[in-house]
Amino acid sequence: MTDDSSEESKLVETRDGSHTVYSSRFDQHYHNPNGAIAESRYVFFEKTGLLNNLNNRDQLTILEVGFGTGLNLLLLMDYCLNQDSPTKIDYYSVEGFPLSPEVAKDFNYSEYLSHPNLTNQIGTIFGNLSGGMNHFEITENLTLHLFYGMFEDFKSDNLQANYIFHDAFSPDANPDLWSGEVFQKLKQLSANDAMLSTYSAASSAQGALAWAGWKVAKTRGALGKREMILAALDADRLSDHKRINEERYAQRYEEGDFD
């Protein structure tokens, strides 16, 4: 088990005013310095279509790689309450180096939510984590299953994610979470209709996804970034986006072209 006592986790204001954290362990910010909230909304809710899908299903399972500040969970809860969504959601997330409640208490995310009180939940979560799987009934319709440990050790026999928020640090800073084996494992944890999104457009990530058997597309990125990646198991889910040649990328990955 890890703790973050040896590392500095510093609050930083991004350009849209919303907070992010700088991690000295990874020498990287948790979000795009141009706008934490704007990036999360765009990459995980708008581009995936999830935002328009919160009201038309009985049940949804989401898997996040890297819980970080909990911002994606907060945005999801806020969207669900705004839409009065009846959908039952199981939100799985994995975090190897949880932030302390002392850092989390100063986040300014309440200023950006329609339901500011939701942010109280984040301190409670960080203050009550044990190693391994933790379960929190966040609302009547939303359960958080937060694994405190490394993604490499995360297991679940019955998880079938409809959406995967791949929110690791960049491939250069956090290579363990961008390998073909990681995307293979994510595939095994997915439902047939799964959609995976990430802010990154790295060629190595495209290669690793293709090698693991995902259909892969590029689309316009957040906040002026040219591209980001969407991936799915069913090619129809990507019909509005520009697909890559998966066979070629998989072969290049196999040959070590991206190393």
Ligand SMILES: C[S@@+](CC[C@H](N)C(=O)[O-])C[C@H]1O[C@@H](n2cnc3c(N)ncnc32)[C@H](O)[C@@H]1O
């Ligand atoms: C970019 S941040 C996540 C941002 C987060 N989704 C948010 O909204 O704040 C990446 C997270 O992945 C975690 N992480 C990095 N490598 C990991 C690993 N191998 N297993 C589990 N967590 C890991 C880091 O501690 C960090 O919290």
